[in-house]
Amino acid sequence: MKKKILSLLVTMGLAASLVPVSVFADGTEVWDGSIAESFAGGKGTKDDPYQIATGSQLAYLGESMKSGTYGEKFQDTYFELTEDIDLGGKEWTPIGYTAADLIMGGHEYFVFSGNFDGNGYTIKNLTIGTETSPYSGDVCGLFGATSGTIEDVVLENVSINYVGGNHSSGYGFRMGGALVGYSMGDIVNCTVIGLDMKAGSDGSYVALNSIGGLVGIQDGGTTVSHSRVSGKIEESTKKGNVGGFVGIGNGVTIDETLIENCYATGNITGAEYAGGFVGNISGLNISNCYAKGDVSNCFVG
Numbered sequence: 001m002k003k004k005i006l007s008l009l010v011t012m013g014l015a016a017s018l019v020p021v022s023v024f025a026d027g028t029e030v031w032d033g034s035i036a037e038s039f040a041g042g043k044g045t046k047d048d049p050y051q052i053a054t055g056s057q058l059a060y061l062g063e064s065m066k067s068g069t070y071g072e073k074f075q076d077t078y079f080e081l082t083e084d085i086d087l088g089g090k091e092w093t094p095i096g097y098t099a100a101d102l103i104m105g106g107h108e109y110f111v112f113s114g115n116f117d118g119n120g121y122t123i124k125n126l127t128i129g130t131e132t133s134p135y136s137g138d139v140c141g142l143f144g145a146t147s148g149t150i151e152d153v154v155l156e157n158v159s160i161n162y163v164g165g166n167h168s169s170g171y172g173f174r175m176g177g178a179l180v181g182y183s184m185g186d187i188v189n190c191t192v193i194g195l196d197m198k199a200g201s202d203g204s205y206v207a208l209n210s211i212g213g214l215v216g217i218q219d220g221g222t223t224v225s226h227s228r229v230s231g232k233i234e235e236s237t238k239k240g241n242v243g244g245f246v247g248i249g250n251g252v253t254i255d256e257t258l259i260e261n262c263y264a265t266g267n268i269t270g271a272e273y274a275g276g277f278v279g280n281i282s283g284l285n286i287s288n289c290y291a292k293g294d295v296s297n298c299f300v301g
Contacts, residue, residue, distance in 0.1 A: 028124075030088040031055025035063050040082060049078035049117065055087050058123070062095040065110050070101075072147055074114030081121040081153075089127045089159070094144030097137055099175070099182045100167040102145070103208065111145040111184070118153030118190070126178070129161035136202060137165045138173035139181030141216070146180050151188040155179065158231070160197040164206055172204035174240065175216035177247070178229070183215045187224045190214065195231025195266070199242070209240025210247030210279065211271070213264050217248045218284070224259045235270030238298065241279030242271035244291050249284035258285035265292045274298040 036056035044050045052058050065073050073096070096112040126142060129135030139145050140162045142155060155178055164174030175181040176199060178192040192214055199211045210216045213229035229245055241247045244264030264277050273280045276291030 028084045028086045029054055030086045031059070031090055032088070033090040034059070036060040039079075042080075044074075044077045044079070046078050046115075049080040049115075051080060051082045052085075053081075053083040055085050055090075058085055058087075062093055062097075065096050065112060070108050070110065072111045072113040074112060074148070077114040078117070079114055080117040081119050081123075084121050085123045087123065087125050087127065089125045091130075092126055092128050092142070094128070094137065094139060094141055094181060096139070096146060097144040098139060099145035100138035100165070100173040103173070104167060109145065111147050112143055113147045113185075115149045116143075116153070117151050120152050120154065122154040122156050124156040126155055126158045128159070129163075131161050131198070134161040134163045134198075134200060136163050138167065138175060139216070140174075140176035141179055141181045143180045145182040145184075147184040149186045149188065150179065150183075150190060152190070153179065154191045155193065157194045158192060158196065160195075161200075162198070162211075163200045163202045164204070164209070165202075166204050172202070172206040174199065174201075174206055174209045174211070175247070176210075177212045177215040178231075179214050181216045183218050184220045184222060186222050187215065187218075187227060189225070190227040192229040192231065195229060195233070197231065197233045198236070199233065200236045201239075206240065211235060211240065211242045212247035212279070213244045213266070215246050217250065218246050218259070219250045225261055227262045229264040229266070231266045233266070233268050235268075235274070238270050239272050242268055242274045243279035244268055244276045244293060245278060245289070247279045249278055249281040249286075258287055259289060260287040262289045263291065267293045268295045269297050271298050
């Protein structure tokens with residue numbers, strides 16, 4: 001009897017070893033494109049944040065942004081990563097995927113206003129759009145539009161193909177970065193490694209056109225600190241503002257509004273106004289930052 005049980009266990013083990021599973025050698029589960037029905041735990045408070053451990057749970061955050069009324073969502077709500085996440089190259093929809101109407105003075109927008117702590121965990125293989133089917137939307141990034149605090153997030157192996165999107169007014173918008181497309185909040189100690197970003201056009205007139213390695217537009221009285229980007233950005237229209245770190249930095253002229261202790265490495269190709277670190281800046285202070293890489297094929301260097 002013992003021999004039969006042992007034989008059965010061996011057979012079951014062999015069969016299990018032949019079943020394909022979506023887990024990398026390091027134990028990280030690969031996202032299958034599904035959306036969870038809840039977070040891993042937590043209550044959303046500062047002392048007990050909502051916990052996100054899988055790609056499905058991260059997608060659930062994005063899906064939750066779409067529910068209910070328009071506006072800024074999850075104010076005074078806290079989220080944290082508890083594991084590395086592999087998005088597996090599946091197409092990603094930005095968390096807070098539209099902000100153009102906010103800029104146009106309307107109310108039909110979704111902005112993530114919560115506090116997101118990556119805890120130093122890595123989100124890898126983020127993919128937004130492809131060369132044959134680029135992403136079309138007014139904001140683009142892991143987060144589309146934010147007004148809360150994003151900290152300690154690591155993005156590794158980011159692929160973005162982006163053409164922007166149209167607003168009902170007829171104007172086009174394109175605000176894209178690996179982490180955030182349009183940011184009105186603070187960003188602390190965030191990292192982008194291995195960015196490959198291609199920005200084009202769907203042929204429409206673009207009223208606001210900004211691409212950055214970390215953030216497309218950093219707006220208002222905010223701070224970005226101790227963050228870094230490595231990778232490349234190619235802009236095919238030779239229009240708009242492209243920076244290796246931030247496309248446009250808008251602020252108010254006070255000491256507290258700044259980008260400090262940050263850097264970008266990699267090449268920038270194309271754009272009308274381009275820079276290794278920032279494409280265009282107004283009323284925003286930059287302190288102790290640098291860029292390393294080539295800026296080429298631009299209308300204004």
